[in-house]
Amino acid sequence: MSNKKSEQIKLTLPVNAAYVSAARLTTSSIANRLGFEIDEIEDIKTAVSEACTYVIKKHNSSETNDSFKICFDFLDNILNISISLKNFSEKESENEEMSLLVIKALMNTLEIKTSEEGLNIQMSKKHVSTFFGV
Amino acid sequence: MDFSVNSNYDEKNNYWLINVAGEIDIFNSTEFKTTILELLEEKPTDIKIDCENLSYIDSTGLGALIAVLKKSKSYNKEICLKNVRPSLSKLFKITNLDKVFVIEGDVNE
Numbered sequence: 001m002s003n004k005k006s007e008q009i010k011l012t013l014p015v016n017a018a019y020v021s022a023a024r025l026t027t028s029s030i031a032n033r034l035g036f037e038i039d040e041i042e043d044i045k046t047a048v049s050e051a052c053t054y055v056i057k058k059h060n061s062s063e064t065n066d067s068f069k070i071c072f073d074f075l076d077n078i079l080n081i082s083i084s085l086k087n088f089s090e091k092e093s094e095n096e097e098m099s100l101l102v103i104k105a106l107m108n109t110l111e112i113k114t115s116e117e118g119l120n121i122q123m124s125k126k127h128v129s130t131f132f133g134v
Numbered sequence: 135m136d137f138s139v140n141s142n143y144d145e146k147n148n149y150w151l152i153n154v155a156g157e158i159d160i161f162n163s164t165e166f167k168t169t170i171l172e173l174l175e176e177k178p179t180d181i182k183i184d185c186e187n188l189s190y191i192d193s194t195g196l197g198a199l200i201a202v203l204k205k206s207k208s209y210n211k212e213i214c215l216k217n218v219r220p221s222l223s224k225l226f227k228i229t230n231l232d233k234v235f236v237i238e239g240d241v242n243e
Binding site for chain 2: 020046049052053056057098101105106
């Protein structure tokens, strides 16, 4: 699916493990709409789920009623996904390394940034058709 | 699909057969781990986990399986995963857990 115009979709979810399945479902739907193959959809869905798990575990639990944001941006056959959380803790969480290992294996790029503005995970997946010049 | 764990003890062959269905993620992985650890405490035998109806597992679910594996090793017992779907096999390979768990009979999706 060739796309010159950027299409952006934003999703805000409570920092609550119960909603990670909603993130997976939404991600699958968006990736399918953008024309990704079944295997790629599965990869993107899994990576987003792991990133959500990562931010939920990094959440500063003293801050209740918090939410995190997922932003999907599709431009030039690349799906860029950003997941951000404002109140986070630097403390290493359980299975954190495994989450990152899975995301790195399934996506083309992964970058994690922390600043005063919060924690931000950016990852991208290139549409397979670009590899074959479709 | 809703998450469920059903267990049956096979007296003839002396192992727990556990059927797990739905999705295992951060929301229910602790429940999954606790359920199997309690079965092991009740009867420390080998465990077979049938994953035919397991559509998704994340890193916390894999962490739960590792915790169960450690417990069963402490009893000198084995865990076998069967009918694992290709999308889940991929996760086991990425994390090298395919070398840690006995996995038999992959299911074609």
